[in-house]
Amino acid sequence: HVQLVESGGESVQAGGSLRLSCQVLGLIGSNSYCMAWFRQAPGKEREGVSVVHSGGTMEYAASVQGRFVISRDLGKEILYLQMNSLTPEDTGLYTCAAEPFCPIPSGPPKAKDYRYWGQGTQVTVS
Secondary structure, eight states, X not given: OOEEEEEOOOEEOTTOOEEEEEEEESOTTGGGSEEEEEEEOTTSOOEEEEXXXXXXXXXXXXXXXXXXXXXXXXXXXXXXXXXXXXXXXXXXXXXXXXXXXXXXXOSXXXXXXXXXXXXXXXXXXX
16 A cells, blocks of 8 residues: 655744654555656646656756755655745745656656656745
8 A cells, every 4th residue: 555644844934944754654565666846836736846767867946946955865755845945925835746757857746647646745935
């Protein structure tokens, strides 16, 4: 049974930082997967935030480039998203996703390319 379990979301003031985590459970060979973060604000479409490809290539949405850093702990099978200089526009439900057949690196992740999803963790910036 595959599970992606996010944590770390909370309410924070603008200018603050948060680190989100996504624990991967039940995915054999998950270290070879692409792992990504998405977010969805109320009334808006889901947005691809960042992806780390199996070879280590990292890509970001323009709106978070230079402020967010994606990383993964291969031994613990945890995906992270370090978020700095947060603004109210970063508010949303942040969800991690995994895909064994990684798309060719070509910018921020696209939801249609990912098979496994977590339930999300809420980030609120005020």
